[in-house]
Amino acid sequence: MHEMASHMNALINLDTANLAYLFILGFGGGLLCGFMGAGGAFILTPGMMGIGIPALVAVASNMCLSFPKALVGSLKRLKYGLVDMKLAAILGVSTVAGVLVGADVQNKIRAAFGDAGSNLYVSVAFIVILAVVGGIFLKDVLKTCVRNCNKDNASDNPPDDASYNVTYNASGDASKNVEVEKVTRLARWIQSVNIPGTMVYFKSIDAKISVLFTIPIGFATGMMAATVAVGGFVGIPSMMYVLGAPGLIASATELVIAFVVGLGGSLTYAMHGMVDIRLAMVILAGSLLGTQLGAIGSTYVRPYMVKVVMAVTMLTVMFSRLLMVPVYLSQLGVIRGNEISGSVITGLKSTSFAIMVLALLIGAFIILKALVKGLLIERTTVLNRL
Amino acid sequence: MKNHINKMIMTITTMPMRRRKLCFKVMLLGVASILLYAVLLSNQQAINDYFLRGGTYALLPILTAIIFSLVYGLFAGNFWSLFGIGSIRSKRLRR
Numbered sequence: 001m002h003e004m005a006s007h008m009n010a011l012i013n014l015d016t017a018n019l020a021y022l023f024i025l026g027f028g029g030g031l032l033c034g035f036m037g038a039g040g041a042f043i044l045t046p047g048m049m050g051i052g053i054p055a056l057v058a059v060a061s062n063m064c065l066s067f068p069k070a071l072v073g074s075l076k077r078l079k080y081g082l083v084d085m086k087l088a089a090i091l092g093v094s095t096v097a098g099v100l101v102g103a104d105v106q107n108k109i110r111a112a113f114g115d116a117g118s119n120l121y122v123s124v125a126f127i128v129i130l131a132v133v134g135g136i137f138l139k140d141v142l143k144t145c146v147r148n149c150n151k152d153n154a155s156d157n158p159p160d161d162a163s164y165n166v167t168y169n170a171s172g173d174a175s176k177n178v179e180v181e182k183v184t185r186l187a188r189w190i191q192s193v194n195i196p197g198t199m200v201y202f203k204s205i206d207a208k209i210s211v212l213f214t215i216p217i218g219f220a221t222g223m224m225a226a227t228v229a230v231g232g233f234v235g236i237p238s239m240m241y242v243l244g245a246p247g248l249i250a251s252a253t254e255l256v257i258a259f260v261v262g263l264g265g266s267l268t269y270a271m272h273g274m275v276d277i278r279l280a281m282v283i284l285a286g287s288l289l290g291t292q293l294g295a296i297g298s299t300y301v302r303p304y305m306v307k308v309v310m311a312v313t314m315l316t317v318m319f320s321r322l323l324m325v326p327v328y329l330s331q332l333g334v335i336r337g338n339e340i341s342g343s344v345i346t347g348l349k350s351t352s353f354a355i356m357v358l359a360l361l362i363g364a365f366i367i368l369k370a371l372v373k374g375l376l377i378e379r380t381t382v383l384n385r386l
Numbered sequence: 387m388k389n390h391i392n393k394m395i396m397t398i399t400t401m402p403m404r405r406r407k408l409c410f411k412v413m414l415l416g417v418a419s420i421l422l423y424a425v426l427l428s429n430q431q432a433i434n435d436y437f438l439r440g441g442t443y444a445l446l447p448i449l450t451a452i453i454f455s456l457v458y459g460l461f462a463g464n465f466w467s468l469f470g471i472g473s474i475r476s477k478r479l480r481r
Contacts, residue, residue, distance in 0.1 A: 014430065022476055064447055064451050068452050069455065072459060260439050263448070266448055267445075270444035273440040275437065276438075277450050278433065279422070279426070280451060281451070281454050285419075289466075291462075293471070294470060296472060
């Protein structure tokens, strides 16, 4: 009860400016989420923190708005047969354990160091995760570019060990859009390891994998979900690059896990009075419109474009969070007042917020540009046919 | 204002049946969504009092999220289709 009372004082006033900001933030986050298939929360949580919402409330409210979306998304993908239920169930168990531990750690940090400590913890987690995941996607984009260039120059014969993910651009030309989704060396090694009594066959991967490899992945996914509200950052890349699952199956399976985790996490945080439903529902209003548009936009672009958007926005948000670290350190008294002036702190806060907004605008611009371009090409093609 | 409403009614009545149904669906869900948000935003203090109590009251934000997602989600799902914005694959299938 005392926890709730202190938390009530920290609730932000939802005036017109804040309402408009949260709606636009939701729309931008939704655009990214729909375009990438998951993960809009990586911009929503810092975006909420940017206007002074405590990290824990931002994470909890984010989880609460995302689990119904994950439910709808996973039901759709289940219908299309894209979900590996066995993989979802096995990863899901360890993910729930991760969420419970992660939420407990968050609550303990807030109790010991207050909102500044909690904000610092979440920000550092964001910096590490965004640097790693954004870096991996950037590397992957560069590799795909080089590979596609080499393929255009060399031969038209595809390598035998590759699976193909063919998409079409708006003019219906599929020839240039063939992208190779290779199983990584790490995934091949993991699939080759045989630990008796722990092996499970996964249809989507077409290989037996030891549960001793899936448990840490699920646990880390749950920890991430409870810490930054984006478990998919760990879940999807791990399923793709560590276990060797195809991208579509990985993102669909992650959605099922995200629903279970989101529901469990929301309940856990709501029991501590941390879910601000007003924030969650205003963001949801923008987010659902954006998600639909982002998902439509993703059908008009080449798959590597999704990775480009992911890499660019993740690394930009990472810089935004990085600038806030000295601010939280000074609030905690680690950096003393004479070492960092008030004007520097204000400057850092403003710059961090501006960079975060820039990340949102860059992501939204790339997606909307691709969508408008695709729609225009398509309309021209239809008119030409008539 | 009256002219504007008449024009809107004329536009709807001259639409093909499928599109007209979609239009009514979006309008109905839009009104329901506005009502839900009006209740939420005009009773912020009371909602915060109950929703942040924790314990068994934790079910309140969960149920609210599900209700809003269902009603507003259906609205958002059909909203862009009303303006002819759809995925390239679904458009090809329709053709």
